[in-house]
């Protein structure tokens with residue numbers, strides 16, 4: 001038996017670094033996907049290859065690879081730990097989700113593997129409870145096995161995303177609410193600018209932000225920054241902790257306001273919130289960089305209604321809300337600005353909200 005499964009990358013419309021603060025975010029699944037072809041083996045070996053990687057990996061299911069293969073082996077290990085009888089597997093991976101661009105290529109890989117395994121074991125992928133269980137397993141694979149201290153936004157939207165919609169995720173009560181994103185009807189495009197500055201989530205700054213948020217919550221005597229108001233934030237003596245907490249509190253409010261704007265079809269209001277989110281990430285949360293600022297500023301000057309960096313930060317991608325008549329002009333202008341600054345030229349993709357992880361074929 002051979003089963004093919006796939007899962008999408010994602011772009012976050014707004015709500016950054018809020019997931020691990022029990023906060024709100026509004027991501028959408030991309031049309032770009034990672035596909036795995038799985039064949040069960042009679043032994044407990046994994047034999048892994050990827051069209052995007054020079055080196056494959058082979059070893060027993062309980063061994064820990066260090067490379068990209070850790071995302072696959074991690075999901076298998078966590079699902080086995082979760083009580084599923086996952087067999088040995090031959091797995092080959094292919095993907096058109098750009099790697100390291102802040103578009104969750106790793107969550108796409110994890111969720112494709114989890115979905116494929118669920119398909120092999122006959123789990124009901126129509127059942128949202130099953131999908132949430134798989135998302136949780138993928139989050140554990142990333143945090144406990146690969147060791148990237150991320151939240152849960154990426155895996156949740158990869159398992160639960162809906163075509164034509166963003167998902168309002170609430171990490172306080174695990175709420176998932178689809179929010180319509182009728183971009184085409186509005187003559188708008190969500191343009192993703194990949195700065196091609198590669199970020200990494202396993203070391204350094206992402207984890208630093210996470211601990212600063214935990215320190216700010218501890219200093220305010222609460223379990224998470226979800227519980228605090230701006231007046232509370234002002235009580236923090238430490239300037240860095242105050243700015244980090246202010247970003248989280250204002251960003252949660254911007255996510256809420258974005259949902260209201262989308263429900264009212266008020267794209268101008270949404271665009272202003274995207275702009276404000278970027279300023280907050282640049283000045284308060286300190287996760288932008290020269291290339292992201294340049295992409296955002298130039299896109300706006302060339303006709304984007306609003307724009308912000310998206311994802312973990314320190315590189316990766318920006319996202320802009322752009323009238324479809326202006327997309328070419330925005331791309332040209334941003335590329336020219338990067339060339340003038342002597343920077344590596346950016347890549348672009350259009351974020352049409354796509355569907356969740358699925359089994360594509362069984363043969």
Ligand code: GLA
Pocket residue numbers: 012015016017018019020104150151152153154311312313
């Ligand atoms: C990365 C992490 C997510 C989230 C974002 C920032 O994508 O994987 O969990 O924290 O950064 O919003």
